[in-house]
Each structure stands twice: as structure tokens, then as C-alpha cells.
Amino acid sequence: MNSTPESLPPQRVLLVVGMVAGGAGRHVRSLAEGLTKRGHRVTLACPKQVAERYQLADTGADIVRAEIAERPHPATDARTMRTLRSQAADADIVHAHGLRAGAMAALASRRTPVIVTLHNASPESGAARVVFHALEKVIASRAALVLGVSADVVARMRSLGADRAELAVVAAPDLSHPERSKDEVRADLGSPAVMAFAVGRLAPQKRMDLVVEAAAALHMELPDLQWFIAGDGPLQSDLERQIARTGAPVTLLGHRPDVPDLLGATDIAVSSAVWEGQPVWLQEALVCGAPVVATEVGGTAAILDDSGILVPFGDGAALQAAVRAVATDPAYAHDLHERALARAKVLPTERDAIDHAEDAYRCVIAPVMA
Numbered sequence: 001m002n003s004t005p006e007s008l009p010p011q012r013v014l015l016v017v018g019m020v021a022g023g024a025g026r027h028v029r030s031l032a033e034g035l036t037k038r039g040h041r042v043t044l045a046c047p048k049q050v051a052e053r054y055q056l057a058d059t060g061a062d063i064v065r066a067e068i069a070e071r072p073h074p075a076t077d078a079r080t081m082r083t084l085r086s087q088a089a090d091a092d093i094v095h096a097h098g099l100r101a102g103a104m105a106a107l108a109s110r111r112t113p114v115i116v117t118l119h120n121a122s123p124e125s126g127a128a129r130v131v132f133h134a135l136e137k138v139i140a141s142r143a144a145l146v147l148g149v150s151a152d153v154v155a156r157m158r159s160l161g162a163d164r165a166e167l168a169v170v171a172a173p174d175l176s177h178p179e180r181s182k183d184e185v186r187a188d189l190g191s192p193a194v195m196a197f198a199v200g201r202l203a204p205q206k207r208m209d210l211v212v213e214a215a216a217a218l219h220m221e222l223p224d225l226q227w228f229i230a231g232d233g234p235l236q237s238d239l240e241r242q243i244a245r246t247g248a249p250v251t252l253l254g255h256r257p258d259v260p261d262l263l264g265a266t267d268i269a270v271s272s273a274v275w276e277g278q279p280v281w282l283q284e285a286l287v288c289g290a291p292v293v294a295t296e297v298g299g300t301a302a303i304l305d306d307s308g309i310l311v312p313f314g315d316g317a318a319l320q321a322a323v324r325a326v327a328t329d330p331a332y333a334h335d336l337h338e339r340a341l342a343r344a345k346v347l348p349t350e351r352d353a354i355d356h357a358e359d360a361y362r363c364v365i366a367p368v369m370a
Contacts, residue, residue, distance in 0.1 A: 008358040010039045011365070014091035014112075015061070016084065017046040018068035018101035021201045022231070023280025024119040025054045027170050027353075028097050034354035036060035045087055053255075068101050077104070084108035093361045103135040106142035113144040113364040117168050118153050120205070121275050121298060136160055144364040149277025150299030169356040170278040172347035175260045175287045185258075185265035189251070192226035194327050197266035197290075199259055199281040200273065202233030202252075207313075209235075209242055210272035214320045216248035218327075225249070225327055228266075230256040263288040267333065268326050274313055276300045282308075286344040291336035293322040307343035308336065 013035055017028050028044075036042050036059055044056055045066035057063050064087060066080045067073075081104060088094050088109040095115045096105035102116035116139050122132040139146060140160040147168035148154040157165040186192060196215070200206035208229055215227040227250040229239075236252065243250050256262060259281060263269060269285035271294035276282070278299045285292050292308030294300050301310055309326070311318040326333050348356075 008038075008040075008362050010041065011092040011361060012041045012090060013043070013361070014087050014094045014105075015042060015044045015046075016066065016068070016094060016096035016101045016105040017044065017050055018098045019047055019070050020050060020098055020119070021203075021233075022199070023170070023278075024097060025050060026173065026280055027119075029054045029056055029059055030171060030173070030350050030353065031095075031357060032056060032061040033059040034350060035357065038354065038358070043087055043091070045084060068098075068104060070100070080104060081108050085110070088112045093365060095357070095361075099132065099135050099139070102143065103138040106139055113367075114142065115145045115147065115360055115364060116143045117147040117149070118157070119149050119277055121150070121153055121277075122156065140165075144367075145360055147360065150302070152298060153277065168278070169348050169353045170280060170283075171350040171353035172283040172287055172344060173260070173280065174350060175264075175284060178261055178264055179258060180261050182265040185261050189228060189265075190226070193224035194222070194226065194268075195266045196225060196227045196268040196270050196323060196327075197230070197262055198227070198270045198272070199230045199263075200271070201231050202229075202235040202239060204235070205274055206231070206233075207272045207274050208239055210314075210316060210319065211270055212239060212242050212246065212248045212250050213316055214270070214272070214323060215250045216246035217316070217320050218324060219247065219249055222324065222327055225323075227251070227270075228253055228262070230254070230259055230262060260284055260288065263290050266290050268293060268323055270319075270323060271295060271300065272313075272319060273297060273300075278303055283344070283347055286340040286347065289337045289341045289344075291326045291333050292340065293319065293326065295319070303347075305343055307339040 042061035044061040045064045047067050066083050067076050085108045091112050094105050094109050096102040097117045106114050123129045140162040146157045146162045146165040149168050154165045198211045230253045232255045263285050269290040269292045276298045295313040296310040297313050309322040
């Protein structure tokens, strides 16, 4: 898409969101707020839990309850489809986020053009892959435009026959006004001498077990290094047992609304994910100047460029070596800090993301109006 200088006239925009987590939820909130401020009439169809967690009512959008779960629920899905059909009929553009939300929105929208932003890659194996593939094909065949958060997602949707598939723009958040100082945050965490921090849903994709494994492996060598994980999810009990079994110096913080403050206080930001798109929390880490150690998966390398340390996924020794290097070499850590701040200055802003969304809407609305 090529941006045009003309502003987009006010549109009726229906945003459809399922059970998103983390950066995807914050991206949707930013989009709803930004579009509303530009004069568009935004309706946000989403689960009640998502609306509450991300305070979506505060964006200025109208909130419509639409229970889109991670797995099929025939009766609930039927009600949701009726809701989406009704809302889509009164919209100029439908913009769905996530696989199930995207497929349901595409099926529900008879005449209104649909854009789907996909925030995750498909599983590589298992029964889930079959379902995932079927939903991807629905989106590829029905969406006017598919936006993927990484190049591999875009390539995947093109291979499935999507008429148009392009890279999404996910903004780096504005963190110019931290709520608390670094000293205050660290005091609340027990004043760790050296702090490593990870963020993400406690689910298989994030592989937080590798963070715990690294913490346990480095504990004897680096006894002052304390690890913290922000996030909740289905694997919490498994991680608690792993921490207890290994004696890893890891604290599970649960869901935290103050991730930017925590990143501003940390010495090392660590991502051990099996896949990421354009991870908002790593963009936040760069904005805060945190040295980043991350697995080279999905769109992570494109976000970091040369501002952090990339290691192969599943290589525990490489992950541990990278953390060790940052924790024991102040000059190296300072260099990574400066590189992070420099990289943050060229990341897309929230204004860029809203401009991109409006450009996408203009492109898919124009053929309908012609």
C-alpha cells in the first residue's frame, strides 16, 4: 500500500477481536483509540473479558459483546455470528484481529469489505494445525486484505491464495511518562542486584520453561541475578513446579499492567519464544533502553535489527551465554542500552499504525464504492 496525502473521510469501522493477549490486545486498543480520535465511528466487538482487561470502553469506541473463544462453542458461536452479521451490515469496513475472529468476521460480512490482521503463525504439527489451516483458508478466500505481523505469516497467506497479503504495522508504544522510577520498581521486587525480565502469556508459544531453565543453570555462577516473568496462562502450574524442582531464582508476577515500568527497571529483557510477530513488549524494551536477548524467530530479528542479541530457538547454552555476557560485562550492557535507544527512535509510532490502517481501509473501500 502507498500512503496518500488525502485524509480518509469518517468511516463506520467494526473492529472484531477474540481472546487476544499481551501485545495484540494493546495494539487493538491503540487502534480503536486512534481511529476514534480521527473522527471514525468505531464499534468494537469482543469478549467481555478482553474489553475489561484492556479497558476498551475508555477508547471512545462502542463496545458490543461478542464471545469469540479460542476453541469452537457451537451455541455461543451461533450467537456471535448473528451479532457480527448485524454489526457488519451497519459498517463501512470490518477489521478483525486473530484467526478465529478473522474467519468468523469474514463469514459474517456479506457485502462489507473485511481486513484481517493475523497476530500468530500456524502450528507446525498436531490436530490444531488442521483447524488452523481450515480457518486460514476461509480468511484467504474471503478477506479483501490480510495483514500479517511477520513476513512468514504474509508468505503463508499468499501461498493459500489470498488476493492481497501485506505486512502489518504494529506501533512501539509511547512510554514518555513512566508511572514509577526504576528504584521504586526494584524496591517493590525486593531490590534485586541484577534483574532479568520476561513478558508473555504462560502458554506453549512463549516457552517460558526455557527462561526457568536458564535461570536455574546460571544460578550458581550468578547468584545475584534474579529473574521475573510477567504474564498468566494455562502453564502457570507447570512453571511453578519447575521452579520448585530446580530451585531457579524466578518470580512469577502474574498479569501486570505496569510492564513498561518493569522494563524500565530491568537489566536484561529475555525472550525465549518459539515464534513472535512484531512483539510489542520487545519494542517497549527498546524504548526503555533495556538490553535484549531473544530467540531469532518470526519477526523478532526485524524488530531488533542489530540492537539486541539473537540466539537460535531451543539452544539453551546460547541463551545462557548471552544472558551471562550482559550480566557480567557493564560496558557491553551499556552498549546494548545505547543501541536499544537508537533503534527505538526508528520504530513505527502509533501515528504510523493509524495512518497504515486508514490507508488499508481506503484501498479496500475504493473498489466497493466504484
